[in-house]
Amino acid sequence: MRPNPNDNPTIEEESFVNVAEVADRLGCHAPTGIALLPRNFATAESLIDLEYGAHTLTIRSVWRQAGISESRIEPDEFVIPEINEQSFAEWVAPVIFLSHAVLSQHPELVEVALAAVIEYARNFFAHLPGPGHTRLEVIMEEADGACRRVKYRGPVEGLDRLPKIIKRTVDG
Amino acid sequence: MGEHGPLEESVGRAVQEAKKACYATMALEVLESAGALLVRHLDLLSHHKREYVAAGDEDAANAALSLEELVRGVLAEARMWACLKKDRAHEAWESIVLAEMHLRLAIQCHARARDLGASESYERSLLLQEVLFPTVHFVSPGSKVRRSTCSICGSIYGECDHLPGQPYFGEFCVRLIEEADLLEVSSVEQPASKLNRVVEISDEDGTVDLFTGKLLDATPSSVFKFRAIIR
Numbered sequence: 497m498r499p500n501p502n503d504n505p506t507i508e509e510e511s512f513v514n515v516a517e518v519a520d521r522l523g524c525h526a527p528t529g530i531a532l533l534p535r536n537f538a539t540a541e542s543l544i545d546l547e548y549g550a551h552t553l554t555i556r557s558v559w560r561q562a563g564i565s566e567s568r569i570e571p572d573e574f575v576i577p578e579i580n581e582q583s584f585a586e587w588v589a590p591v592i593f594l595s596h597a598v599l600s601q602h603p604e605l606v607e608v609a610l611a612a613v614i615e616y617a618r619n620f621f622a623h624l625p626g627p628g629h630t631r632l633e634v635i636m637e638e639a640d641g642a643c644r645r646v647k648y649r650g651p652v653e654g655l656d657r658l659p660k661i662i663k664r665t666v667d668g
Numbered sequence: 669m670g671e672h673g674p675l676e677e678s679v680g681r682a683v684q685e686a687k688k689a690c691y692a693t694m695a696l697e698v699l700e701s702a703g704a705l706l707v708r709h710l711d712l713l714s715h716h717k718r719e720y721v722a723a724g725d726e727d728a729a730n731a732a733l734s735l736e737e738l739v740r741g742v743l744a745e746a747r748m749w750a751c752l753k754k755d756r757a758h759e760a761w762e763s764i765v766l767a768e769m770h771l772r773l774a775i776q777c778h779a780r781a782r783d784l785g786a787s788e789s790y791e792r793s794l795l796l797q798e799v800l801f802p803t804v805h806f807v808s809p810g811s812k813v814r815r816s817t818c819s820i821c822g823s824i825y826g827e828c829d830h831l832p833g834q835p836y837f838g839e840f841c842v843r844l845i846e847e848a849d850l851l852e853v854s855s856v857e858q859p860a861s862k863l864n865r866v867v868e869i870s871d872e873d874g875t876v877d878l879f880t881g882k883l884l885d886a887t888p889s890s891v892f893k894f895r896a897i898i899r
Contacts, residue, residue, distance in 0.1 A: 580845070584860060
């Protein structure tokens with residue numbers, strides 16, 4: 497296998513748009529718990545511009561099987577299309593949103609949701625040579641509605657660090 | 669499917685025999701004979717899989733599916749060698765890419781295929797791509813999917829519990845795209861499908877087949893052009 501610059505994991509933290517405010521502007525439901533966000537949520541100009549990243553609908557199924565109740569942002573009967581850009585070399589997770597309420601009151605649900613996504617990513621590369629590379633973004637809402645984004649890029653095994661990073665970010 | 673049952677042993681032997689033929693020096697008739705043996709085992713596996721499904725034995729059905737994919741993978745490699753002998757470079761590339769795809773499915777479907785060397789065959793398929801073929805320039809279509817369904821139950825994709833690539837009673841779940849907008853085609857290093865590739869380029873020297881190096885047309889092109897296959 498050729499050496500891959502993604503073998504060294506990178507984790508970035510940065511501020512993100514106020515998800516509730518943007519949801520209101522776009523005319524979609526503001527997520528109240530654990531949600532999947534369109535990949536262009538921060539920059540879309542209207543509801544019809546929204547696009548889910550690849551694997552979003554798959555993780556929707558994964559969460560349902562794990563008992564996670566997804567807070568869907570799309571209005572009833574409205575379908576947000578999903579971008580189909582797949583690669584077997586890197587698994588790009590959908591954008592995950594965690595509301596302040598679920599982070600502060602139900603951290604166990606956050607743990608289950610993240611574990612389900614991490615397990616799916618592991619299985620994607622199961623029994624194949626190489627470390628398996630993945631990208632994952634988690635948006636965390638703070639008490640005042642401001643949001644922070646944690647971006648992971650690197651080997652699948654490095655995803656185990658994410659729950660601790662999220663907890664540390666939440667705990668301040 | 670019982671542990672190391674007669675069918676599995678027979679498949680294992682057929683795969684080993686076929687692998688012995690998968691070398692550049694092997695005669696075409698030897699490759700074709702190996703291929704025929706594998707095709708017979710595909711028929712056997714298909715028959716047994718139907719029985720397992722009828723008996724409600726999902727694990728056995730999925731084990732049979734994994735062996736089907738293993739056999740298909742080794743068969744595809746054998747076809748690659750045969751195509752190279754017949755000077756069919758593009759078909760050879762497509763065969764080894766299909767080998768990789770089948771073997772990946774075999775590896776991840778069930779341990780039975782791994783027990784019979786599917787992992788080694790998979791890694792071999794990747795190595796053969798690197799050493800037997802020139803650098804391939806891949807392209808990848810990006811699309812926006814508006815409607816898709818599950819191949820197992822027909823539900824709107826994402827609304828059922830079936831996951832793509834997973835086996836269910838001997839059948840892989842596939843996401844069936846029914847409505848999509850093609851957004852763009854990009855040049856990529858690691859595509860979802862290595863079948864999508866640039867096959868010819870045209871410049872001031874004429875048009876050249878990138879796989880064979882043959883000059884297809886000596887007419888100089890005033891602009892750089894390329895032809896790609898996208899499936």
